[in-house]
Amino acid sequence: MKEQLIKAMQRNQFLNMMYMAKDGNMSKRRIKIIKIVGNSFQAYCFTRQAKRTFMIDSVLAVVPVIPKEREIVC
Structure with a gap:
């Protein structure tokens, strides 16, 4: 997971992330990574x-956000 996060940070990508908080609640977040330090x-x-x-161990999944290109049809 850490490698995925490092690549996303290097590429300035937005991510959709599923995250489990300390209290056990899951949330879906859209994020842009600023820096990675340790865990x-x-x-x-x-x-x-x-x-x-965020704690890396609490990240359940990350998916890069792919911008949609708008096409003009004449």
């Missing part, structure tokens, strides 16, 4: 509209 990382969370710190 945690700091990211801007678009869901909460704030910088947040």
